[in-house]
Amino acid sequence: MSILLDGNSFIAVHGFTGEAGTFHSKLCMEYGSRIVAGVTPGKGGSQHLGVPVFNTAGDAVRSAQANVSLIFVPPPFAADSILEAADAGIAVIICVTEGIPVLDMARVKRALSGRSVRLIGPNCPGVITPGAAKAGIMPGYIHKRGPIGIVSRSGTLTYEAVWQLTQKGLGQSTVVGIGGDPIAGSSFIDILRLFEADDETKAVVLIGEIGGSAEEEAAEFYRKEMSKPVLAFIAGRTAPPGRRMGHAGAIIEGGSGTHDSKIEALKRVGIRVIENLSEIGEVTGAAMGVVGVPEN
């Protein structure tokens, strides 16, 4: 098993005919993902990359049985696309778009609350279940199927972690980028809960960064509800307070969300904290009892 995405995921890409949508949809299809529909208002009835394009998400669900949305729509319109996908009954919505106004996301969260829809992102690399499906912008080939679940607030940092694990022979069940925005569709907790219930996942690597309190909340969740081991790396030890480090999320505000407070919260509940980014593969390997796996 895996979480969120598998071979039965029928993906509708919103913003399918745009530059980013086209480029990444192609790579997803090459990886083996079943992209069954594009959603571009005004281009319904046409074909793009050999896939039918629809005017609305509702049409994509009715005519192509789409059950996952992958959103590349530009920031001014992305929140609307999320709401449209949810309204069409799509259960898993993955929003890659970076730069959505925070107030738009607050409105989206309110609109989706209490409904059985899982939003991943925005401002995230997406989700991949190695060997089964990729819905996002991550390089597919660095992944390998296996027992490690990964959940991360960062993009390239996740690739680095995945690569180290794969080099050690440690595959991944599903890799989920929850995004670096202040208001995210899913929290660490939401994804940890899914990994805890997933048979294939034996351990989880959590990649966090400074700002907010998502890591502290994850630590509390781990203490109360998780039986599987979690290892964590937190970026931003050297980041100065008050400055925005690329992500809207990576900013230390008024003493909260510091590197130290997160490390302390994680360690206190028994989560193994990896201090050196270069040792994610090694430390996870040791924790999983992988000894002497040669690096290739």
Added chain:
Amino acid sequence: MKLLEYEAKEIFSRYGIPVPKTGGVIAKPAQLPAALKRAGKGPWVLKAQVLAGGRGKAGGVRLAKTPAEAREAAKAMLGMKIATRQTHGSSLTVREVLVDQAARIEREIYVSVAMDRREACPVVIASAEGGMQIEELAKSKPEAILKERLCPVRGIEPFQARRLAFKLNIPAAGLGAFVRFLCALAKIFIELDASLVEVNPLILTPDGGLLAIDGKIVIDDNALFRQKAFESRKDPEATALEREAKKVGISYIGLDGSIGCMVNGAGLAMGSMDTVALAGGMPANFLDVGGGASADQVKAAFKIILKDPKVKAVLVNIFGGIMRCDVIAQGVLAAAGKVRLGVPLIVRLEGTNVKEGKDLLRRSGLPLTLADSLWDAAQKAVAAAGGRP
């Protein structure tokens, strides 16, 4: 995007929030007499317009009872450098001074509207104990901080404003004014796509009125496309180099160390800085060339990093995902041809076509060091920069 105090108060005024009678900002002492006239009868308060909390303690706020005192204060403040606990070691030069009529203060209250990440909605934060010590108060006496969650569409409901008013012990005669004030504050937050609208202090005057003595507004950068009034405004906090980087789509923040860092992706960039520190060095900057990292971006990034005279070595850490390593290597080579390096260059490439990328760099004859892992690269960069700073 942070707004200066006088900009925030202009907005308050537009939304019907009472602010002190003002003479506006002056940039030269010669502009003072006219400003005093506009502000009405003294005493006056002169306030340095810098983006730093705690400026009062640093001499950035002065009371003047006479025009002569005001002149003294204006002369002393214009051009002065201010460093507070919020400027993180650097200092800001005062270029503008706001001249307000001083108000008689009965009581000070803290009120702000902020985006609560955890609740995913705006919240009003208020405390009966206003003034300069709100951060301290949040730590030492969290129960003194009142919170009210808002609807991100409708803003605050009058009953929520009343509830806060009673908890803050606003006198009955001032209730209507307080409710109007809070509704206006929430309206500013929503209409301007703010991430923070703060009034500290809000004062109650002896005649039962309200006055916003100081204000801070932060606009969500992601919303600038629809907040046209602020779109073209330059970020007063950014340095010249940071602005130059932003123009070419590079996220750059100058730091104090000696190792220039070029990385793709914000998280990996922070992680690389941390690794440099673990290896015993100090990063000279945060730099994210973007997840794609095209050859042009790499070239532009080199130029920016090398403009910082503190840089003693450059560490390039690129995880070639969608962008292949051989393409990035070509970017490095193109940049090295155009930019005089002058400092050791350590390159760590990983990902798609890594072998081809490394071969390209190796064959180029350029004086660069290839590293096998990030840890290896960080150690080599620290050694090349001369060890610990």
